[in-house]
Amino acid sequence: MSDLSDNIPVNIGLLGLGVVGGGVAAALLEQPEDISAQTGRPVNLKKVLVRDAARPRDVQLPDGLITTNPEDILADPDISLVVEVIGGESPAAQYLQDALKAGKHVVTANKEVMAKRGPELLSLAQRHNVNLLYEASVGGGIPIIGCLVKELAANRFRSVRSIINGTTNYILTRMANDHTGFALALSEAQEQGYAEADPTNDIEGYDAVYKLSILAGLAFHRRVPPESIHREGITRLQPQDFRYAHELGYAIKSLAIATMEEGGIQARVYPALVPQDNMLAKVDGVYNAVEVEGSLCGRVLIHGRGAGRGPTTSAVVGDLIEIARNLGAGSTPLPSITPEDAGGIRSIDDLECQYFLRLNIADRPGVLAQIARILGEQNISIASVLQKDANPEAQTAEIVITTHPARELWVQKALELAANLEVVQEINSLLRIED
Ligand SMILES: NC(=O)c1ccc[n+]([C@@H]2O[C@H](COP(=O)([O-])OP(=O)(O)OC[C@H]3O[C@@H](n4cnc5c(N)ncnc54)[C@H](OP(=O)(O)O)[C@@H]3O)[C@@H](O)[C@H]2O)c1
Known part of the structure; x- marks a missing residue:
């Protein structure tokens, strides 16, 4: 010193x-x-x-x-x-x-x-x-690192759930509130100075991955390298996703989540459905929020301006x-956590949660039964089905399926099989539901 x-x-x-x-x-x-x-x-x-x-x-x-x-x-x-x-x-x-x-x-x-x-x-x-x-x-401006290192140091953490990229949160808020398409919401964010001329780092989730890597390292005292974090951007979201999610009682947010599961860390950045009454669903515009769940403190959420x-x-x-x-005579090192290389990072394939699937299908009898059979064969049970936006000319319709908790690997496999059905025109969305 x-x-x-x-x-x-x-x-x-x-x-x-x-x-x-x-x-x-x-x-x-x-x-x-x-x-x-x-x-x-x-x-x-x-x-x-x-x-x-x-x-x-x-x-x-x-x-x-x-x-x-x-x-x-x-x-x-x-x-x-x-x-x-x-x-x-x-x-x-x-x-x-x-x-x-x-x-x-x-x-x-x-x-x-x-x-x-x-x-x-x-x-x-x-x-x-x-x-x-x-x-x-x-x-x-959110003092989350100091909290993890000092004020909440007595806890073992179970999870970090966060909205840590103001640019994407601004875009998603515009898409949800004003039914704006992604491209328009992005160009508005750029005009307002909330998005850079090259917005890749934000909208493809790299920025959130770096931040989650830091937070997960502090929460779990283990190194969570950026490349071990599953990453999906927000560019494929469409106004319908927000409309249907809203009807089902959810908001769509780009979340950065790390959870400790049976000795392994599961870390991911992706757009997900969040129940409308969840605090994270109410974080709008360029604001950020980080919620940690500790063994002693329970859930703590810090909310504020994440940039600028x-x-x-x-x-x-x-x-x-x-x-x-x-500084000065007798000074001691300030509290600090150096995450260790302990491995144990779990693949996204092992994730288990509920899913929101939006598919474009042929509008004729028996199609839903074919899709339900494929899901059933992969042990995926359907929680709800909404049939939407029929297009009489093309004889197609959009369906939205939500599932009960299922394993990611099986959901991906089922969608691969469903995509090969002659009656499935397109799989538009696969989003996780984070309760
Ligand atoms: N902006 C935010 O809201 C925000 C929020 C949280 C964290 N951060 C982090 O804060 C850091 C700075 O961000 P910023 O937005 O202030 O960036 P910025 O506006 O682009 O400023 C970067 C500064 O660094 C100088 N610089 C860049 N490369 C250099 C080099 N090779 N040698 C010497 N000087 C160099 C630039 O010099 P010139 O001016 O001469 O080009 C400029 O003054 C980044 O790590 C960013 O992630 C930013």
């Missing part, structure tokens, strides 16, 4: 001055007294790394602060705390490693790096007697204050 005596300022090196970096720089420059009052020592922004020094900024920095050379921060012995808000794996991961090896404390908002390389970096921090905090990497300059700055500066408060 860096041994700074009590009134020596904490010099900070900031890597990145974009949406989050701009907020952090503004907080440090505009309210230094508020921050120092909390840390008990002056906090001083010493250098800021950017890619393009000539780019106009929306934060006014004193002369001489900006650099394009990472060594001005990583090799400066006077900088004891590095804040990384560049994003992406490279070069951010290398900068984090270099900072930790140089004995600097680190705060990062980088979910990709923490999901892919978190355990390695946390061990490195431990070896070099410094702290690595990353509250902003999941849920923006203000909420993310709140989490980053909160970490920075925690580290700065703890």
Whole structure:
């Protein structure tokens, strides 16, 4: 642990001055007294790394602060705390490693790096007697990481269920409330600044996978690598799915879920049906929510803004204050969990839940019986059937089947067989029902 005596300022090196970096720089420059009052020592922004020094900024920095050379921060012995808000794996991961090896404390908002390389970096921090905090990497302004590491540490967790991507939640809320198609809802999200020009990371679920990997690691103390998490995006959802789900008493949300099942972890990101009276069903727009179920605390749900300059700055500066408060003679490592490589990640094939299936079929007698027979042969029992939207010209109709709990592998097998029936035109949706 860096041994700074009590009134020596904490010099900070900031890597990145974009949406989050701009907020952090503004907080440090505009309210230094508020921050120092909390840390008990002056906090001083010493250098800021950017890619393009000539780019106009929306934060006014004193002369001489900006650099394009990472060594001005990583090799400066006077900088004891590095804040990384560049994003992406490279070069951010290398900068984090270099900072930790140089004995600097680190705060990062980088979910990709923490999901892919978190355990390695946390061990490195431990070896070099410094702290690595990353509250902003999941849920923006929601203090979920601190809760799992500290306030809820007495629990064994059974599950983490969350809405942790504001972009997809905004799109799904628009599709549900205004019967908007996916493409229109996405372009509106882009106009509002909620979705990036290339929205792949959000709408295909990669962003949520990184965040779930971090949360599951903290909840279960085991490494849950991003590639072990089943992932489905939201691009195939259609307005009918929302209409029929609503009739059946459900909302559709993109959920990131990790559950501990008989010694194995089941982790998945996908759009799913949630009962309308469930708290997660009521999380709308760009809001995020994380619900954990612990052995002692029961269910705890944290809800708030999951992204944006203000909420993310709140989490980053909160970490920075925690580290700065703890500096000085006699400081001890801050609480931290390093997930272990223990294996035991279960395949999606083993999932058991209820299903919502939407199929386009020939509109004639006996078709439903053929589908029911295929489902029955795979041990899948039907809970309800709705026949919808008959198209007299094409002589087709849409049916929606919900099932009782069934195993994913058998459901996939049944749909494969059903797709080969001459009377099945198309299998439009397979969605899980998460009660
Ligand atoms: N935005 C949010 O709401 C939010 C929420 C939670 C977490 N986060 C996380 O916070 C991090 C930053 O996100 P952001 O939205 O602030 O990103 P951003 O607006 O794109 O800003 C990135 C900053 O990093 C600098 N940069 C990028 N590559 C660099 C390189 N190779 N060398 C030096 N500087 C480099 C850029 O410099 P130039 O300005 O010169 O291009 C820019 O200032 C990411 O890990 C993100 O996942 C963001």
